[in-house]
Amino acid sequence: MLFALTTEELMHRPDLWEAVHRLRHSIFVEEMGWSDLHRDDGLEIDQFDHDEAVHHIVIRNGEVAGYQRMLPTTRPHLLTEVLTDLYVGDPPSGPDVWELTRYAVARDYRDGRRGVSTVGTELIAGFVEWGLPRGINKVIIEFEPMWVLRALQLHFLARPLGYQRTYGRQQVVATLLTFNENTLDVVRTRRAHHAPVLSRGYPDLLGQRQAS
Template identity: 35%
Template sequence: MNVTAGHTEVFSDALFSDIARYRHKVFVETLGWDLKTRNGEELDQFDRPDTVYVVSQDDEGQVNGCARLLPTTGPYLLGEVFPELMAGLPIPASPDVWELSRFASVDFNQRSSSALAQFSSEVTMALLKSAAAHAVSLGAKRLITVSPIGVERLLRKTGFHTHRAGPPMIIGGHPIFACWIELA
């Protein structure tokens, strides 16, 4: 397993395309999210030059995990799309708070595993720890994430201190919530 973190220029065009196709397969095909896609790739307005990616690849070079880190000092998913998840509290906007989004660790080469069952896998833990370490290297003390409510229990098993930023809400037919992940 190989985990790489950095801005877009760290990744070859081919690998970045693989990441976008992987996101499509996870979020659109597997989880059924209604996201705008193009040519089987899932990218949105938050995939821009200051976006940091953390990507895991198996020994054959296939993407088996990804995460996106966005500074909350600019536009990001929670602040722009889901501000109501903060329950009236101010939207984070600080150099020491980064958003973790588009986190997935589904190894499509292991057909017996479900998307949620893999959350405790070695790949998932390595990816989450790498994303957290990279965020810390960028000055983060906390991560904020928008997640399906089912991920809350799974996050607790990671060893990170996590807690809700506000109560869960049903959005697009799915229960989701904003979650803090403490890094310092």
């Protein structure tokens, strides 16, 4: 299951808070080479972990297996403040547009083909499930160019916002993804899993087994 927590809720769970930020550091700093994010304590934290951020967390076998962070575009966010060379013109914004950042799958859970794991597709299904009831049908995401094609195959309408750039050891392009109920149906069909992934509950303590 995927859990959606506010920053306040996450901070009330020190075990989850630390596990999330260690996962982010291990992937974005150690694996992808984003050296500007390095911290000696091994935790990746930035100015966008604010009170309006929403953290999507997949827990399996009592540990954080996947993560992504949702940021409103009605206030400064990663694209407008840090990755400003990734867009041309005015980036889209509004209550129906959120930015998806720090998409991450722990190494032990990368079990899929072509880099798409079951945890990864759960994160994708999760943000669509989370967004649609809230009137959110667009996300800005900065990812590798090959993911634009993959998004189209999942019936997202994908529109690059600028030119690709190099960050660390990764080529990145900012893209606007628009989605609807049909997108969710396609994602669920590709996953061969049609039940909702977004939990209405609260995650148990790490170390206790969770159903996936």
